[in-house]
Each structure stands twice: as structure tokens, then as C-alpha cells.
Amino acid sequence: MVAPHFKQVLVEKVLVEQVLAEQFGDLLRTSDASRDGVLILSLPADEIHEAARILKKSGGRLSAEWATDDTPFGRELALWTAFAVPNVPDSGPDAGPDTKIDRFILIRSDVPLSNPAFPTLTGHFAAAYRFERIILSFFGIDSIGHPDRRPWIRHEDWPDGFFPLRKDAPIDAPFVRSNGSYEWIRGEGEGVYEIPVGPVHAGIIEPGHFRFQAVGETILNLEERLGYVHKGIEKRFESLPWTEGARLAGRISGDSTVAHALAWCRAVEDMAGLLVPPRGVWLRALFLERERIANHLGDIGAIANDAAFAFLLAQLSRLREDVLRLNKRLFGHRLLMDMIVPGGAAADLDAKGIEAIRTEMDRLSAEFERLVVIYDENPSLQDRVATTGVVTKKTAADLGLVGFAARASGISSDRRVRFPFPPYDELKVSEAIRHSGDVNDRVWVRIEEVRESIRLIREILARLPGGSALPSDGLSIRPQPGRTGLGIVEGWRGEIVTWVQAGPSGKVSRVMVRDPSQVNWLGLERAVLGNIVPDFPLCNKSFNQSYSGHDM
Amino acid sequence: MLRILYQTLRTGTVTEKMLPEADKEIEIVGNALKEEVHKRFHHSLTIREIDAGSCNGCELEIHAMNNPYYDCERFGVHFTASPRFADVLFVTGPVSRNMEIALKRTVDAAPDPKIVVAVGDCAACGGAFGTSYASLGAVENVVPVDVKVPGCPPSPAALIRALLEAVGRS
Numbered sequence: 001m002v003a004p005h006f007k008q009v010l011v012e013k014v015l016v017e018q019v020l021a022e023q024f025g026d027l028l029r030t031s032d033a034s035r036d037g038v039l040i041l042s043l044p045a046d047e048i049h050e051a052a053r054i055l056k057k058s059g060g061r062l063s064a065e066w067a068t069d070d071t072p073f074g075r076e077l078a079l080w081t082a083f084a085v086p087n088v089p090d091s092g093p094d095a096g097p098d099t100k101i102d103r104f105i106l107i108r109s110d111v112p113l114s115n116p117a118f119p120t121l122t123g124h125f126a127a128a129y130r131f132e133r134i135i136l137s138f139f140g141i142d143s144i145g146h147p148d149r150r151p152w153i154r155h156e157d158w159p160d161g162f163f164p165l166r167k168d169a170p171i172d173a174p175f176v177r178s179n180g181s182y183e184w185i186r187g188e189g190e191g192v193y194e195i196p197v198g199p200v201h202a203g204i205i206e207p208g209h210f211r212f213q214a215v216g217e218t219i220l221n222l223e224e225r226l227g228y229v230h231k232g233i234e235k236r237f238e239s240l241p242w243t244e245g246a247r248l249a250g251r252i253s254g255d256s257t258v259a260h261a262l263a264w265c266r267a268v269e270d271m272a273g274l275l276v277p278p279r280g281v282w283l284r285a286l287f288l289e290r291e292r293i294a295n296h297l298g299d300i301g302a303i304a305n306d307a308a309f310a311f312l313l314a315q316l317s318r319l320r321e322d323v324l325r326l327n328k329r330l331f332g333h334r335l336l337m338d339m340i341v342p343g344g345a346a347a348d349l350d351a352k353g354i355e356a357i358r359t360e361m362d363r364l365s366a367e368f369e370r371l372v373v374i375y376d377e378n379p380s381l382q383d384r385v386a387t388t389g390v391v392t393k394k395t396a397a398d399l400g401l402v403g404f405a406a407r408a409s410g411i412s413s414d415r416r417v418r419f420p421f422p423p424y425d426e427l428k429v430s431e432a433i434r435h436s437g438d439v440n441d442r443v444w445v446r447i448e449e450v451r452e453s454i455r456l457i458r459e460i461l462a463r464l465p466g467g468s469a470l471p472s473d474g475l476s477i478r479p480q481p482g483r484t485g486l487g488i489v490e491g492w493r494g495e496i497v498t499w500v501q502a503g504p505s506g507k508v509s510r511v512m513v514r515d516p517s518q519v520n521w522l523g524l525e526r527a528v529l530g531n532i533v534p535d536f537p538l539c540n541k542s543f544n545q546s547y548s549g550h551d552m
Numbered sequence: 553m554l555r556i557l558y559q560t561l562r563t564g565t566v567t568e569k570m571l572p573e574a575d576k577e578i579e580i581v582g583n584a585l586k587e588e589v590h591k592r593f594h595h596s597l598t599i600r601e602i603d604a605g606s607c608n609g610c611e612l613e614i615h616a617m618n619n620p621y622y623d624c625e626r627f628g629v630h631f632t633a634s635p636r637f638a639d640v641l642f643v644t645g646p647v648s649r650n651m652e653i654a655l656k657r658t659v660d661a662a663p664d665p666k667i668v669v670a671v672g673d674c675a676a677c678g679g680a681f682g683t684s685y686a687s688l689g690a691v692e693n694v695v696p697v698d699v700k701v702p703g704c705p706p707s708p709a710a711l712i713r714a715l716l717e718a719v720g721r722s
């Protein structure tokens with residue numbers, strides 16, 4: 001049975017590239033910066049939607065879409081698209097797990113300043129819907145044929161013609177509010193009413209606006225409107241030296257500080273050709289798994305609490321606090337901020353520390369399992385979470401959802417498995433996949449991931465390599481002009497894509513960060529349809545998206 | 553149901569017990585806070601939290617003030633959904649351009665006298681994000697601030713200490 005799979009991989013590998021090459025001939029160029037697992041191509045902007053169609057047909061997903069202003073290089077604007085393409089299409093039970101690995105195909109297209117536009121990809125990928133609204137809002141590049149030309153993240157009162165990510169827009173450009181207005185989607189008909197919520201919500205949560213159209217208690221439509229916590233992070237990266245970016249990346253979304261700092265560092269290391277010593281690589285995974293556990297514990301408790309089961313919140317927030325306290329004691333920061341730096345890890349662990357974590361994992365595991373039984377056996381809780389907020393596998397695939405939200409709908413999406421960055425290439429993560437796509441399954445994926453993270457932490461401690469966590473001969477980040485780097489990390493929410501580009505003098509020219517929430521917010525809009533309004537908080541919590549990571 | 557009971561009994565009261573260094577302090581500061589709250593706020597101090605642009609790190613630690621270790625309700629402190637009931641406003645983050653108006657409105661909606669606490673380095677001085685087209689920096693650039701709590705993010709213990717300072721000033 002092994003041999004045919006092997007063949008299939010080869011055939012498929014040839015196929016995507018061959019089809020693209022045959023289709024586009026001389027128009028398609030391959031960059032010499034391509035490497036194992038990451039293929040970088042260039043193609044005229046007019047052809048990109050055709051390439052998107054071909055990539056979609058071979059099982060690809062639009063992972064990110066962004067623009068750059070390349071005027072410092074003497075060029076004009078550019079559109080970048082990143083597709084995650086499976087080596088073997090998901091073809092039922094026959095596709096063995098070892099072949100379920102993705103590659104990334106990045107395509108760059110020149111966009112002229114005189115006519116900043118390209119044909120939309122929304123016909124092939126729903127995720128393009130918001131990516132392209134962001135490109136329009138921040139670069140003034142139009143996506144022709146896009147069904148929605150309203151700004152996104154940019155609010156309607158921003159100055160006309162101000163495109164912050166263009167090179168001619170200073171970071172501290174004077175800001176005079178204009179009189180724009182936002183066209184909401186309206187619902188009409190007998191008994192249809194509207195509930196606007198936010199931006200300031202009722203709890204201790206990030207700001208955003210939600211508008212429901214409902215009949216009776218049933219939600220007909222939900223429209224999200226975000227951008228309230230947009231802090232200009234991508235622009236700010238451009239004004240910082242490479243050595244300071246990790247700190248800012250660690251503050252893109254405070255609950256994912258490890259994951260974002262890691263994605264940023266991996267992108268920079270990729271760009272500059274830096275090597276991380278083995279101990280640094282493994283400590284980074286330790287931090288990443290501790291972050292995953294802490295967030296999953298807190299969120300499972302919070303979901304139960306939103307279904308009026310405060311007991312689990314109290315118990316699980318206690319366990320979460322234990323993890324944070326040990327973080328503080330061993331590494332100096334409760335949330336592990338600034339532990340990941342270019343070249344390695346800023347904190348280390350001695351034998352006593354290893355023992356402390358082992359003891360903690362034993363205790364955590366025992367306590368957690370008792371609580372899982374209580375979660376599972378409580379009928380009034382199950383009544384609220386089961387069949388609530390369903391995202392079907394098809395919807396999840398159409399939207400290109402990532403992370404635990406995708407896995408709860410039956411889609412394999414764990415980058416630790418499908419694009420295993422070290423040390424996960426050696427750790428062999430077992431991916432948690434469930435199939436009903438409801439609140440309950442989003443909880444269950446996270447329960448299984450807590451278990452798996454505990455197992456991984458034990459294994460990391462057992463195999464932790466010796467030596468230093470940072471390069472012994474210091475670190476200098478000197479990329480070639482124009483060089484780019486890609487960092488892909490599976491944070492607790494899901495896939496983070498960070499892309500960096502060095503300018504003509506080797507300084508930061510552009511940083512693009514795609515937080516999982518930038519795609520998964522679309523999933524929430526679909527999950528709540530047909531549910532009752534009082535279940536919205538529950539659905540929302542079961543995704544627990546980042547506003548800050550989305551708004552940047 | 554029995555399982556829940558067992559778990560509750562097995563856990564016991566974790567408040568102020570498990571890790572002595574931090575908890576002794578919480579107890580001392582917390583009791584001082586409780587006294588002030590009793591004296592000046594009729595046993596009940598109400599906080600409204602406003603995220604004006606934070607990375608959400610500060611929110612995580614504000615949440616932690618309610619976990620069983622800190623359990624700030626035992627000092628008479630609780631969080632409210634409406635600014636109309638608030639004695640204290642916890643504001644986090646650098647103030648983003650897109651939250652500027654909502655922040656001002658929410659602060660205005662809280663009755664006087666109110667205590668505005670800038671929670672975290674961002675709120676206190678602009679933090680990692682500085683000022684730009686999108687970020688107005690420290691909270692005091694937008695609304696008057698009474699107390700600043702440094703830290704990125706400040707720990708729950710630091711937040712409880714800051715509350716004591718805040719009510720002491722009122």
C-alpha cells in the first residue's frame with residue numbers, strides 16, 4: 001500500500017507546477033529564493049485569478065493576500081498571494097497521514113501606480129473577501145469585480161486618499177476626520193428587527209461591533225464590523241530595526257504572544273539565513289505549548305460559564321493561573337512575553353525547572369481529566385453546547401478556516417502536522433479532528449489539544465538538547481536587499497502567517513501578519529445563522545477570536 | 553452532581569493559600585482595599601473596563617483578578633457591564649484612532665466623581681505602539697487619568713494594589 005502513495009505524491013508535485021507552467025508559459029517566473037516547501041513565483045496581475053482557479057482545483061487554500069509598495073526599489077506596487085497546497089489532495093481514506101503535508105506557493109504580481117487594480121479572487125476564495133478590502137483600504141489598490149467596496153479596518157471617517165501602507169504616507173501623517181458613513185446590510189420584512197452591539201461590550205473584552213437582524217429570537221444575519229483596535233502595527237514595524245520587531249510582534253495579540261513572536265522570528269531567520277541552536281528550537285516549542293494550554297484552559301472554562309456553568313470557569317481558571325505562576329517563576333513572565341527572540345529563546349531552564357514542569361504536568365493532567373468528565377456528563381451544559389453554532393465541513397472549507405475552528409469541522413489544518421516547523425518535524429503531533437462543527441466540538445478539539453500539549457511538553461523536557469538557547473557568536477540580521485522571509489506557526493488559535501521583506505538598504509521594508517482571526521471571523525458570521533440571539537455569546541466564545549490580531 | 557461536589561471539596565479554598573509569596577501580599581493589600589471600599593463606597597466598588605486599543609494582554613490579567621486565587625469580589629470589588637454604574641474605569645491600550653470617540657463617550661457616560669485608571673504600559677505611556685496615524689498613545693492624551701499602573705501587562709496583584717491607591721485618592 002505504501003508504494004502507490006509515494007507515486008501519487010510525485011505525480012501531484014509535478015502536476016500543480018506543470019499545469020501552471022503550461023498555462024502561463026513565459027509569463028510565469030520562478031524566484032531563486034524558492035526553497036524546500038516554499039515556491040515563489042511571479043505572474044502578471046491579470047493572470048492571478050486564473051492561477052487561483054488552478055490552485056484551488058488542486059486542493060489549495062488562499063492563506064494570505066497582501067500588497068507591497070515597492071517604490072523604494074524603483075518598482076511600483078505589488079500584489080502577493082500565498083496558497084497552501086497539499087502535496088496529495090485529500091482523497092478519502094487512501095491518503096495516508098504521512099502524505100498530508102502542505103507546501104506554500106507565493107505569487108508576486110506587479111501592480112502599476114497609474115492603474116492600481118487587479119481582478120478579484122473572491123470568485124475562487126471567500127477569504128479574499130476581507131483581504132482585498134484591506135488592500136483597498138491601506139494601499140488604494142482596487143480588486144475588480146469584488147462585490148463589496150466598503151473599507152475594512154479603515155473606518156469611514158479616515159481622511160480621503162490616505163493609504164497608510166503606501167511609502168509616501170508618513171507614519172504620523174496628520175489625521176483629519178472626514179464625514180464618511182458606513183452602509184450597513186439591512187434586513188427587511190415583517191417582524192425583522194436589528195440589534196446593534198458594541199464597540200464597547202458588556203464584559204472585559206476587546207471592542208468590535210456586531211449587528212444582528214433577527215426574527216423573534218432567531219438570528220437571520222450577523223454583520224461584523226471591526227477595526228476598532230487598529231494600532232498601525234504593520235506600519236510601525238517598518239520604522240523599527242530588525243532587532244526590535246520581535247517585541248512588537250509579541251504584542252499583536254497578547255494571548256498569542258509566543259506564537260506571534262515565533263512566526264515573526266521564523267520569518268526573519270528565513271529571510272536572513274539565521275540558524276537557531278537546537279536548544280533554542282526546543283525551548284520555543286515548550287513556550288508555544290504552554291501558551292496553548294493556558295489559553296485552552298481559560299477558554300473552555302469561559303465557554304462553560306457562558307452556558308451558566310460557573311463551576312468549570314472557577315476550576316479551569318485556577319488551573320490556568322497555576323500555569324501562569326509557574327511561567328513567572330521559571331521564565332520571568334506570566335504570559336511568556338519576550339521569551340522568543342531572533343536566533344533562539346531568551347529564557348532557559350535548569351534541572352530544577354524541568355522537574356517543576358514535570359510535577360506541574362502530572363498534577364494538571366490529573367485535575368484536568370476529572371473536569372473533562374464533569375464537562376461531558378453535565379446534561380444542562382451539553383444541551384447548550386451540542387448542535388449550537390454549527391459550521392459544516394463544506395462551509396469551513398469554502399471560507400478557508402484555520403486552526404481549531406477548522407479541525408472542529410473535520411478539516412485537517414494543524415501546521416505542526418501539515419507544515420511541521422522544527423522541532424515539530426521530530427515531535428509527531430497527533431492532530432485532533434472532530435466532525436460536527438458545533439460549540440461542543442470546538443471545545444472537544446481543545447480538550448484533546450490540552451492532552452496532546454501535556455504529552456508534547458513531557459517529550460520536549462525528555463529530549464531537550466544541551467548547549468545554548470541563543471547563537472554563541474552573537475547575532476546580526478543583515479538580509480540582502482529585497483530578500484523576503486516566511487514564518488508559519490500553529491498558535492493556539494491556528495495558523496499564523498508572517499512575511500517580511502528587506503528594503504534596498506537591508507532595513508525593514510514591509511511586514512505582513514495574517515492572524516488566524518483574519519479568516520476565522522468569517523466563520524462566526526456563518527456559525528450563528530439560525531441560532532437564537534442568547535446563544536451568540538456562547539458561539540462567539542467558542543471561537544474566541546482576536547480583535548487586536550485581526551485589526552493590527 | 554456528586555462529581556462536582558467531590559471536586560469542590562477536593563479543591564477546597566484555594567484563595568490566598570497556594571503560593572505564599574504572592575498571596576500574603578494579596579491578603580494584606582486586599583484587606584486594606586476592603587476597608588477603603590467599606591468606608592468610601594458603601595461596601596461595593598464597581599469597575600467598568602474599557603479596551604481602548606489594547607493587545608488583549610491586559611484584559612487577560614484583569615480577568616485573572618476574578619479567578620479563585622485573587623477573587624477580588626471578596627474585597628467588595630466587582631465589574632459592571634454598564635459605565636453608568638461605574639465608580640472606577642479601567643482603561644487599557646494605547647488609544648486607537650478608531651476607539652477615540654467610543655472611549656470619550658464611555659468615560660462621559662460614567663457618573664462623577666469617577667476614577668480613571670490607565671492599566672498597563674500602553675495606557676500609561678503609549679507602550680510598544682507609540683503614536684501614529686492609528687494610535688494616540690497614552691490614555692491621558694484623550695481623557696484625564698487619575699492613576700497609572702505600569703506593567704506589560706500588570707499582574708493581578710499589581711492591579712489590586714493600584715485599586716487601593718486609586719480609592720485612597722478619591
Ligand code: SF4
Nearest residue numbers: 607609672673674704
Ligand atoms: S501594556 Fe502590554 S499587555 Fe497591556 S495592552 Fe499594552 S502591550 Fe498589551
